[in-house]
Amino acid sequence: MEAKIGNVLYPVEDVEKAIAFYNVAVGLPLKFQDEARFAALDGGSTTFALAGAEEQVAGRAAAVSFKVPDVVAALREIEAAGGVVVAPAAEGPHEVRAVVQDPWGNAFIVYGPKK
Numbered sequence: 001m002e003a004k005i006g007n008v009l010y011p012v013e014d015v016e017k018a019i020a021f022y023n024v025a026v027g028l029p030l031k032f033q034d035e036a037r038f039a040a041l042d043g044g045s046t047t048f049a050l051a052g053a054e055e056q057v058a059g060r061a062a063a064v065s066f067k068v069p070d071v072v073a074a075l076r077e078i079e080a081a082g083g084v085v086v087a088p089a090a091e092g093p094h095e096v097r098a099v100v101q102d103p104w105g106n107a108f109i110v111y112g113p114k115k
Helices: 015-025 071-080
Strands: 004-011 030-034 038-043 046-051 063-067 084-091 096-101 107-112
Touching (some): 015 046
Parallel strands (some): 004 046, 063 107
């Protein structure tokens, strides 16, 4: 599987307030916002993503997201390597995504383009 870190996802209760905080406190400029559900801040080579209640696909824990060319194929490889699919591939508003756990129970997200 070929993957790169697409973003680090932080769950927040208020996307607007979180954008303001991370912009002022850390200096991360806004790249993209989908109303109260999601925002992407420019963290350089990795996006710092803020997930509102609708977008908290990995629960309330912070999670890394890996961008892959084919989510279904990536899930097969993850399971073969000892990982567990927590939430199967599903089409979200902007991509196909799934939630998995590594063999130690750490959740992460794999996502890729809609087919």
